[in-house]
Amino acid sequence: MKPNQSIRVSHMLRGIEDPVLIISSDKLIVLNANRKAIDTLTNGKASQLRGLPLQSAYGGERLEAFPKPLPAAFLLPVSQNGNIALINFRVSPLKIEGKKYWLAIGRKVEQAEELQKRLQDLEQEKSLQQMKVQFMSMTSHEFRTPLTAISSAMDLLEARLELDGQLSSFHRLQLRKMADEIFQLNSMLDEVLALSRMAGNNWEPDRKAVAPEQIIEALRYQYFSQRKDERSLLLSVEGEPRPILADRDQLAKVFTNLISNAFKYSTQKNPSVKLSYKKKKLVITFRDHGIGIPESDLPYLFTSFYRGSNVDGIEGTGLGLSIVKTFVESNRGTISVSSGVNEGTTFTLVFEDFADAI
Incomplete structure (x- = not known):
């Protein structure tokens, strides 16, 4: 040459x-x-x-x-x-x-001995992975039991104090604080449990006809009402509501995380959720008016354990949005985000599988 x-x-x-x-x-x-x-x-x-x-x-x-x-x-x-x-x-x-x-x-x-060794290594790794998944699942359930008992005891205590005419504003404030902390712990356990199921490939959705606005309304009443900062979740529906095909539990976890983040990362105005029922798709937007997300963080936002560079002092595991994206896509939806520092954040979900179209 x-x-x-x-x-x-x-x-x-x-x-x-x-x-x-x-x-x-x-x-x-x-x-x-x-x-x-x-x-x-x-x-x-x-x-x-x-x-x-x-x-x-x-x-x-x-x-x-x-x-x-x-x-x-x-x-x-x-x-x-x-x-x-x-x-x-x-x-x-x-x-x-x-x-x-x-x-x-x-x-x-690769010779037979090398193949056998690799197979043994893979089996051992699989066994360790299963043990990790089982431990995470067991731990989550074990923590949830006492938290449920505490929550029930708080509800009974509040009801008894109110019945005896002793429920002062001080008592009500402290009970709300405890309820908020229990909600945060339950949310963290939900994330750990979801992560363990994902790691064990045990998270395939059970897609059935569900009404998203009913799920959001139930979450708003159960978790996001009577807040100590007196803010509330604004919910609006545009178009004729139609059920979509989705896993109800996974959808509830998606909505809970996005609504919780909207409250967590804003402090003044009310967060809002808007459901727009169009001819061939449902568009759901979650909007807050809080601290926003730096542009440099946006490409990594849905990565596990990644947290924004401007969230120091705000609790979180960095798992939530990763799980949200996985659940949205497993239900054949898409998720996108737009944000700016101190300009608030908007998450947009799009689902195209209407139950009445199948």
């Missing part, structure tokens, strides 16, 4: 991590080889490879010429540190300035 051709070929060889040979089409001379091929076939001795005929084996005492014609694939036994390995080369034609060469790219053939 001409000097400029050699330079081009050398650049190409350096860009491939597997063993690569450039072989002449007539006499099967190894014209060039990358460093991986030299190390693998001749233990780093380029003089025993380049410029010589392709051999039927490398690393042994006796070298035999490779039979012609060159097949589309061939195996080369290689002796390395007293062990024999097989390199499987795939051959394809290569043309440089009208002249034909053979490009052979190799990959080590």
Whole structure:
């Protein structure tokens, strides 16, 4: 090959991590080889490879010429540190300035012992993964039981104080604070439980006809009413409501997270949710007027454990939006976000699978 051709070929060889040979089409001379091929076939001795005929084996005492014609694939036994390995080369034609060469790219053939070891490693990793999933699930459920008992006791206490005429504004404020903290803990446990199901591939949706506005209305009453800051969730519906096909539990977790974030990251105005029923799709927008999200954070917003650069001092695990995106997409929806620092944030969900269209 001409000097400029050699330079081009050398650049190409350096860009491939597997063993690569450039072989002449007539006499099967190894014209060039990358460093991986030299190390693998001749233990780093380029003089025993380049410029010589392709051999039927490398690393042994006796070298035999490779039979012609060159097949589309061939195996080369290689002796390395007293062990024999097989390199499987795939051959394809290569043309440089009208002249034909053979490009052979190799990959080590794993022996039965190596395959068995890899299988054992995979089985062990799978077992550890299952143990992690089971532990996360068990822990979440174990924490939820006492939290439910505490919540029930608080409701009874509030009812009794009110019945006895002793429910002062101080008592009401403290009970609301406790309720808020319990809600935050339950939300965190929901995230951990969802993450464990996702890790165990146990989160496929059970899609049935659901009414999103009813889910949001129930969440607003159960979790986002009687707040200590006296803010409330504004809900508006545009168009004729129609049920969509979705997993009710997953949809509830999506809505809970987005509504909770809207309250968490804003302090003055009321967050809002708008459902727009169009002919072929449902568009749901969650909007707040809070601290917003820096532009540099937006590409990573749905990444697990990622938190915005301007949320110091605000509790959170960084898991919520990752789970939200997974659940939205598993229900064949899309999610997008628009935001600016101190300009608020808007999340937009779009679902196109109406139940009455199936």
